[in-house]
Amino acid sequence: MARIVMVEDDPLMREELIDILQKEGFETVAITDFHDIALQIATLAPDLVILDINLPEQSGFEICKSLKSKGIGPILVLTSRDKLQDELHGLYLGADDYLTKPCNRDRLLARIQNLLRRYEGQPSLIDGGSFSLDPNTFTLYKGSQSLVLSANEGGILLALVQNRPEIVSKRALSERLWGTDQYIDENALQVNLTRLRKTLRQLNLENQIETIRGQGYRLRG
Amino acid sequence: MARIVMVEDDPLMREELIDILQKEGFETVAITDFHDIALQIATLAPDLVILDINLPEQSGFEICKSLKSKGIGPILVLTSRDKLQDELHGLYLGADDYLTKPCNRDRLLARIQNLLRRYEGQPSLIDGGSFSLDPNTFTLYKGSQSLVLSANEGGILLALVQNRPEIVSKRALSERLWGTDQYIDENALQVNLTRLRKTLRQLNLENQIETIRGQGYRLRG
């Protein structure tokens, strides 16, 4: 079941939330130490974060921004601040939904399900800057366009995406594709890189792969 | 700029919406013929749909459901129905957000931006019930698993998903794969269906395709 992390400093409200969510079958984790909240949440790997705004050490707005920059979501803000400007600010910072207290139990649950549904039906794609890559199938996505890379092309791109923005040596790429127990001429790597660059051009992804002479390759961006 | 399709039968409200959105730089398309709305919207390929609920021929709820089954989204419901049960129903049917009229202009725009931001960068997958399908590459997604179907297997599954839960005749499937100007033995369709069923089993998707003897096939769920 989905893991929901709650950032709420009012003890009574927190217990009530925990009760509602656990009755619904969710795994709940409540933040009680209000220092370095974004870091704590990152290590918890939540499926959804319920975030209050008025907190002791940091504003929920700051936390929201920090979570977003770490790619953690979805984030549902649940706060007593019911002014329109606060809602606009929260949404602007990247909150996925903004609800005000007091909130009807069924409404809260419906909004939570809504966010979970939207995120969990999505494939686990790895962000490559200007594109996304499915590590299972080597399917490359850019906007509404997509294409499937061949095994070799996909293996190379995956290695570069996973190590972005670090340089990946030719030796590491060769081992990634062919292992160490069979001899493949080094030129095969060059050829496959040329094929990959050509394929990337089909999605207008020019100059994504940068050559560092004598060291290896890296993904730009 | 993003294309927003509006389904609103009140002319004054519709004009006001168009004005607000165009001033913001959006491309707007307003539905004025209220028959077969889901089909019209599908051909428009919108980036977002603003949907009223009280409409002349069909309920916005039905349209929402139909759009969702065709993988069209996001959907922002904007309605005068402000009862909690209506909101819950809309979210249950798959609406991505539910706002009631009258709605503050800045709030509406913020919610629209919120949805657009969340969907751009995501591949356009069609919902198949227990799985999702990328119509470009025939990549099949189920949870964190994915695999790429062959052209024939993908073409068959796509047809079934797009017509779900309707029956698709063998003739329609054959025409989808081979057109009408070349003769392919009917058994080729049977063979490819067997191959597709075997591939689906690799993702534990048993019994997804139902045979209706003498009529055709349909997707379960």
Place this chain on the structure above:
DNA sequence: ATTTTCCCTTACACCATTTGTAAGTGTTTT
């Protein structure tokens, strides 16, 4: 109960795609 019809499955051969090798070219470094 038997026959006919429809659907499914497996194997085979042909076609399309992927990929390592070979050879040539261009650029950068020594």
Place this chain on the structure above:
DNA sequence: AAAACACTTACAAATGGTGTAAGGGAAAAT
């Protein structure tokens, strides 16, 4: 100027996709 490194294109072999053929099973018709 020569050497080293990187890139590109073409070719042939290997691999995967797919229609056809043949056989079998189940449901419907007689």
